[in-house]
Amino acid sequence: MVEILLDLTSGEGFVLSRLENVQFLRLSDYNERTPMIYEPCIFIMAQGKKVGRFGDRAHVYDANHYLTLTVPVPFECETFGEPDKPALGFAVHVSPAVVTELLLEMKRPKSPSETAPLVMESTPLDEELADAAVRLLECLRSDERARILGPSLVREIIYLVLLREPGVNLHALAT
Secondary structure, three states, X not given: OHHHHHHHOOOOEEEEOOOOOEEEEEEOOOEEEEEEXXXXXXXXXXXXXXXXXXXXXXXXXXXXXXXXXXXXXXXXXXXXXXXXXXXXXXXXXXOHHHHHHHHHHOOOOOOOOOOOOOOEEEEEOOHHHHHHHHHHHHHOOOHHHXXXXXXXXXXXXXXXXXXXXXXXXXXXXXX
């Protein structure tokens, strides 16, 4: 992932990709705790670390953990990058329509939960999800591949997250 993101990004900060619902991040310095708002997304880091703080909880996402954000809320974020090892990652924006469509295809309508869904959650990145992330990044090297394969790879990543722990939180987008 690191090699691909180094090739796909230039400059600093968030960078648009060939798909409108995927953005890259590249930061070569430490960015102190700053208020921000992300749209609902799945954020996967390849290198470096980010710490999102919402309320009294800190959510670390790095090369071993991804972040799921289910609603646009203000939170504080700190980014750890270095000039020779920039923080590299990407966000896959998640829409309520895609979540609803996938849940219906999975024949898993939103089930009532005993607890309120978490707005933000950091979860270990497993091999299957990491593989899908690499395939998405690879396809974003080419306009044609991004146009043809990109949307299905984005859906695959959202689907895989729906199957995992933070998927319950994404169900809230379907309502």
